[in-house]
Ligand code: NAP
């Protein structure tokens with residue numbers, strides 16, 4: 043690495059998984075110097091996405107250890123490169139999943155960098171200079187300014203951090219399928235980090251929102267704290283049947299293998315299910331509920347930078363933030379265990395500010 047990346051001179055403290063055991067340990071590494079297009083960010087908060095857990099455990103078989111996870115990053119700019127005009131020192135900013143893309147293809151030109159075939163992620167990616175990218179479970183980040191967004195003044199940086207991945211991941215398909223229409227009926231499958239923000243977008247835009255969950259214990263809170271209108275336990279076939287053909291749209295955020303059949307039955311004729319969860323095993327997709335209902339199953343990955351900024355501004359306007367549990371870095375492993383056990387309301391965020399005992 044040293045010979046291919048000579049300008050990686052900045053020493054950074056972070057946390058990394060070094061094997062698939064599921065544990066994180068302190069890790070000191072190097073980041074590049076701040077280049078002409080770069081900004082340097084003092085990281086204050088980083089959300090813990092289930093994707094981090096997939097990478098830490100090598101669920102998808104693509105992890106390059108040591109991996110420093112984290113792609114829900116918020117902080118303050120401490121340095122800007124000479125080509126940077128839209129950010130200045132002191133700005134409150136966020137970085138999500140994107141670290142680099144080709145900048146030339148039809149998708150990059152259309153602000154859909156997330157569909158560029160040379161896309162590189164904020165961690166476990168390979169940057170333009172050949173170095174492996176390290177994410178936000180660390181004290182400082184150097185990012186190309188084209189992949190950085192402003193955080194509205196009205197949003198606290200800790201509760202805004204999960205918007206950089208969980209927020210944009212549900213917002214993008216909601217927009218694409220024109221879901222955000224008052225009075226429409228939305229189903230949200232899986233009430234975790236992504237799911238609870240989908241509920242909030244739905245309610246902010248005046249939709250009727252039904253949560254479809256495997257956890258009966260989440261019902262009261264889903265209704266009182268998040269404002270969900272209805273709650274279905276997916277393992278209760280009677281209630282599921284009673285709600286057949288009732289929903290216009292579904293967002294499926296589940297992190298584990300499951301059947302899409304019972305979810306599709308909930309959709310009206312021509313309804314759309316947007317899949318954003320990324321289980322390591324193929325999902326079951328029975329043909330009958332698909333063909334008899336003329337229904338659509340669609341996929342989506344995060345969002346482009348322009349849309350991420352738009353989503354942030356929408357969140358600023360409607361005061362949408364994540365429900366979080368703040369953890370100090372010495373408790374990351376505990377938080378990962380709880381995330382794996384589905385015991386989080388609804389996103390862990392690491393407090394990386396100086397007062398926390400990093
Ligand atoms: P999370 O906070 O762990 O939430 C996932 C939810 O899925 C859980 O809260 C749980 O909800 C449900 N669930 C978990 N295990 C289940 C099982 N065995 N059967 C049925 N339901 C189960 O995870 P997250 O951070 O929201 O991420 C969710 C998934 O989206 C992950 O696979 C992640 O990698 C993926 N993701 C995709 C994108 C993208 O761009 N497409 C971006 C970010 C994340 P209930 O208790 O309500 O059932």
Ligand code: ZN
Pocket residue numbers: 091092093094113207208
């Ligand atoms: Zn994520």
